[in-house]
Amino acid sequence: SNIGTGIVGAPACGDVLKLQIKVSRDNIIEDAKFKTFGCGSAIASSSLATEWIRGKTLEESLKISNKDIAKKLALPPIKLHCSMLAEDAIKSAVNDYLNKQTK
Numbered sequence: 001s002n003i004g005t006g007i008v009g010a011p012a013c014g015d016v017l018k019l020q021i022k023v024s025r026d027n028i029i030e031d032a033k034f035k036t037f038g039c040g041s042a043i044a045s046s047s048l049a050t051e052w053i054r055g056k057t058l059e060e061s062l063k064i065s066n067k068d069i070a071k072k073l074a075l076p077p078i079k080l081h082c083s084m085l086a087e088d089a090i091k092s093a094v095n096d097y098l099n100k101q102t103k
Helices: 040-053 066-073 077-101
Strands: 003-010 015-023 029-037
Touching: 003 077, 015 040, 015 077, 029 040, 040 066, 040 077, 066 077
Parallel strands: none
Antiparallel strands: 003 015, 015 029
């Protein structure tokens, strides 16, 4: 199928992020949706990540780093794990999609 799913969690605070991407035939992320159980910073990071990856190629989306997300949202150091969750979820969703294509 053309859906990739990434589920990641941060044991330190109990935040969990589920990210799903819908990928076109030419490897463009057509749509992205998220569900986050966590603090406001985790939700904001997830939301920004989905905005940023929409319309990007899989390769481009993998270049988005937690530092970019943290900087854009002005996250305090204690909340940096929230932006890491978003970066990890993007990578996980892309890898899940790619694994489905090789089967």
